Amino acid sequence: xxxxxxxxxxxxxxxxxxxxxxxxxxxxxxxxxxxxxxxxxxxxxxxxxxxxxxxxxxxxxxxxxxxxxxxxxxxxxxxxxxxxxxxxxxxxxxxxxxxxxxxxxxxxxxxxxxxxxxxxxxxxxxxxxxxxxxxxxxxxxxxxxxxxxxxxxxxxxxxxxxxxxxxxxxxxxxxxxxxxx
Amino acid sequence: xxxxxxxxxxxxxxxxxxxxxxxxxxxxxxxxxxxxxxxxxxxxxxxxxxxxxxxxxxxxxxxxxxxxxxxxxxxxxxxxxxxxxxxxxxxxxxxxxxxxxxxxxxxxxxxxxxxxxxxxxxxxxxxxxxxxxxxxxxxxxxxxxxxxxxxxxxxxxxxxxxxxxxxxxxxxxxxxxxxxxxxxxxxxxxxxxxxxxxxxxxxxxxxxxxxxxxxxxxxxxxxxxxxxxxxxxxxxxxxxxxxxxxxxxxxxxxxxxxxxxxxxxxxxxxxxxxxxxxxxxxxxxxxxxxxxxxxxxxxxxxxxxxxxxxxxxxxxxxxxxxxxxxxxxxxxxxxxxxxxxxxxxxxxxxxxxxxxxxxxxxxxxxxxxxxxxxxxxxxxxxxxxxxxxxxxxxxxxxxxxxxxxxxxxxxxxxxxxxxxxxxxxxxxxxxxxxxxxxxxxxxxxxxxxxxxxxxxxxxxxxxxxxxxxxxxxxxxxxxxxxxxxxxxxxxxxxxxxxxxxxxxxxxxxxxxxxxxxxxxxxxxxxxxxxxxxxxxxxxxxxxxxxxxxxxxxxxxxxxxxxxxx
Numbered sequence: 239x240x241x242x243x244x245x246x247x248x249x250x251x252x253x254x255x256x257x258x259x260x261x262x263x264x265x266x267x268x269x270x271x272x273x274x275x276x277x278x279x280x281x282x283x284x285x286x287x288x289x290x291x292x293x294x295x296x297x298x299x300x301x302x303x304x305x306x307x308x309x310x311x312x313x314x315x316x317x318x319x320x321x322x323x324x325x326x327x328x329x330x331x332x333x334x335x336x337x338x339x340x341x342x343x344x345x346x347x348x349x350x351x352x353x354x355x356x357x358x359x360x361x362x363x364x365x366x367x368x369x370x371x372x373x374x375x376x377x378x379x380x381x382x383x384x385x386x387x388x389x390x391x392x393x394x395x396x397x398x399x400x401x402x403x404x405x406x407x408x409x410x411x412x413x414x415x416x417x418x419x
Numbered sequence: 420x421x422x423x424x425x426x427x428x429x430x431x432x433x434x435x436x437x438x439x440x441x442x443x444x445x446x447x448x449x450x451x452x453x454x455x456x457x458x459x460x461x462x463x464x465x466x467x468x469x470x471x472x473x474x475x476x477x478x479x480x481x482x483x484x485x486x487x488x489x490x491x492x493x494x495x496x497x498x499x500x501x502x503x504x505x506x507x508x509x510x511x512x513x514x515x516x517x518x519x520x521x522x523x524x525x526x527x528x529x530x531x532x533x534x535x536x537x538x539x540x541x542x543x544x545x546x547x548x549x550x551x552x553x554x555x556x557x558x559x560x561x562x563x564x565x566x567x568x569x570x571x572x573x574x575x576x577x578x579x580x581x582x583x584x585x586x587x588x589x590x591x592x593x594x595x596x597x598x599x600x601x602x603x604x605x606x607x608x609x610x611x612x613x614x615x616x617x618x619x620x621x622x623x624x625x626x627x628x629x630x631x632x633x634x635x636x637x638x639x640x641x642x643x644x645x646x647x648x649x650x651x652x653x654x655x656x657x658x659x660x661x662x663x664x665x666x667x668x669x670x671x672x673x674x675x676x677x678x679x680x681x682x683x684x685x686x687x688x689x690x691x692x693x694x695x696x697x698x699x700x701x702x703x704x705x706x707x708x709x710x711x712x713x714x715x716x717x718x719x720x721x722x723x724x725x726x727x728x729x730x731x732x733x734x735x736x737x738x739x740x741x742x743x744x745x746x747x748x749x750x751x752x753x754x755x756x757x758x759x760x761x762x763x764x765x766x767x768x769x770x771x772x773x774x775x776x777x778x779x780x781x782x783x784x785x786x787x788x789x790x791x792x793x794x795x796x797x798x799x800x801x802x803x804x805x806x807x808x809x810x811x812x813x814x815x816x817x818x819x820x821x822x823x824x825x826x827x828x829x830x831x832x833x834x835x836x837x838x839x840x841x842x843x844x845x846x847x848x849x850x851x852x853x854x855x856x857x858x859x860x861x862x863x864x865x866x867x868x869x870x871x872x873x874x875x876x877x878x879x880x881x882x883x884x885x886x887x888x889x890x891x892x893x894x895x896x897x898x899x900x901x902x903x904x905x906x907x908x909x910x911x912x913x914x915x916x917x918x919x920x921x922x923x924x925x926x927x928x929x930x931x932x933x934x935x936x937x938x939x940x941x942x943x944x945x946x947x948x949x950x951x952x953x954x955x956x957x958x959x960x961x962x963x964x965x966x967x968x969x970x971x972x973x974x975x976x977x978x979x980x981x982x983x984x
Binding site for chain 2: 246249252254255262264266268270271277279284287289315318320351360362371372375377382388389390404407409412
């Protein structure tokens with residue numbers, strides 16, 4: 239019984255049964271395989287997270303995002319006053335997170351590859367692109383750069399999925415993907 | 420300390436139960452159940468708020484309730500109960516007096532003061548920072564202080580456990596090696612030491628920061644160290660509830676481990692590799708390399724997963740072997756059909772094994788795969804996964820063992836036996852629903868820790884698919900079912916403890932809770948030798964197939980999202 243000391247004091251010398259050896263081997267090999275799949279995906283998969291990130295001061299980052307937005311703003315979204323920014327295809331594009339908005343709205347072109355910069359002005363936020371379902375953590379003081387290629391057109395929501403205080407549920411941004419011009 | 424030497428002999432197991440140990444087990448278990456009740460209630464409020472048609476709490480109270488729910492059930496309920504398990508696995512199983520009972524009482528006082536302080540901080544409304552309290556979001560200083568006091572108390576209790584092991588060894592109160600259940604408890608305790616150390620390393624500076632003595636705490640470093648505490652503490656649970664599985668299997672059907680060597684080896688893998696799991700929470704963070712993520716998230720080649728998969732074979736295998744020895748040899752699953760499904764200790768344990776393995780285990784590996792995490796991070800898939808591990812796994816196992824603790828330690832008959840019989844099923848199925856529907860909603864992109872999935876108050880708009888709303892409604896319904904199961908547990912256990920009939924020796928003989936079958940089975944302990952176990956082979960094969968299929972389905976999902984690099 240598991241509640242009493244093993245009767246055989248040399249329990250570690252007992253041979254393993256075939257069923258045990260088989261199962262342990264299968265489980266071990268499966269573990270190796272799953273480990274290898276992650277590496278394989280880095281070589282041949284198309285969805286990998288970038289390792290590119292920089293230390294950045296929130297104010298500096300904010301100024302950069304505003305400067306970029308000023309250059310490429312094409313219109314405002316309805317009567318919200320939020321600029322819609324259409325940067326050149328294939329360029330570096332910038333978005334910031336702050337209590338409680340994603341700013342600005344980015345308009346990208348389908349099939350083009352962009353370098354998306356993300357950082358937070360205050361607390362941690364969660365970049366959750368929906369319904370695509372890409373989820374990335376956004377920290378203050380870290381500027382993350384990821385390469386992103388939209389493959390479908392339409393309006394996409396950017397939900398904040400890291401709790402950021404009582405207005406968290408109002409923090410909703412937008413990304414628009416249009417056909418190539 | 421003469422009083423610490425006094426004991427009674429348990430009429431059913433023949434073990435010495437020292438009175439000091441008994442008192443400490445009782446008080447820790449009772450307080451644990453109180454926190455389960457409080458935390459469970461907060462959990463119900465959370466689920467009802469997330470049910471869009473009900474949406475019961477306003478946002479500030481929702482985030483408050485969610486913080487309290489996490490702290491009370493994920494930490495206080497489980498750890499108080501685990502301390503009771505540690506005292507049981509050392510003092511009772513080894514027939515030894517408890518080391519330093521005054522320190523054990525001090526530990527208890529620190530833990531309860533800490534737990535109350537953290538609760539007060541949360542209820543005051545200034546510390547709705549979630550269980551994880553990610554910086555730079557700030558809670559009131561006494562929130563962190565409460566957690567620190569609780570952790571210090573826990574650490575003292577863990578050292579009382581180690582001290583008891585030393586005394587038992589010196590005074591030769593047992594022969595040979597410690598029992599497997601004690602071995603598992605030692606594993607849990609060792610993990611607890613480095614878990615609590617990680618907690619102290621991050622929470623002490625965070626306390627100083629909230630008091631204004633430290634200017635800044637790096638948010639990524641915070642997460643790295645905090646999860647060394649937060650995830651490892653869940654691994655204490657795994658080691659503890661696996662030990663509880665073995666204990667219940669032994670007490671209810673007389674099961675012996677198939678192989679002491681295999682089961683203990685699997686536990687050792689936990690000590691060596693589980694703490695790497697901090698990485699599970701850092702897979703989509705900036706500033707951390709892929710190499711680091713791949714190595715750590717897989718517990719170095721999935722060696723801790725290997726440990727769990729081994730237990731996943733050896734626990735049902737031990738039960739099958741015991742049942743076959745009792746003569747239930749019909750077909751592949753005769754032993755399973757004839758198992759004591761009406762005994763809540765057994766049924767709770769069996770449900771815990773199956774749901775922890777199939778739902779919690781498989782979803783955990785998938786969620787912790789570096790790239791797949793991109794389509795799941797911070798969605799409801801995450802709480803879906805850990806409700807399967809911590810609720811259907813740990814909590815259900817602890818509930819199940821309570822049906823043995825009450826008669827054997829509290830020496831009370833279980834009241835309302837019919838209700839007790841149904842309780843594990845009600846709670847288990849409720850918690851299973853919660854897990855599955857949250858995982859489903861998460862797969863559809865619904866965010867965790869979010870008050871309003873309709874985004875009614877946002878400037879812009881976004882609509883989740885109708886299926887996601889359906890999932891959240893079903894989640895609410897199953898949360899109600901789990902609550903009914905939880906209330907049933909509390910009614911039965913609290914009722915029995917405070918108002919139950921005392922079990923004297925005659926009652927123990929007339930109505931034993933410990934398996935009494937056959938002198939041979941009980942007399943010959945140690946590894947099981949009969950290993951023709953077709954039922955277990957079939958069960959692990961189904962498990963493995965489910966694992967492989969689900970794993971590849973999620974790679975398929977990932978392959979469909981926008982290319983990223």
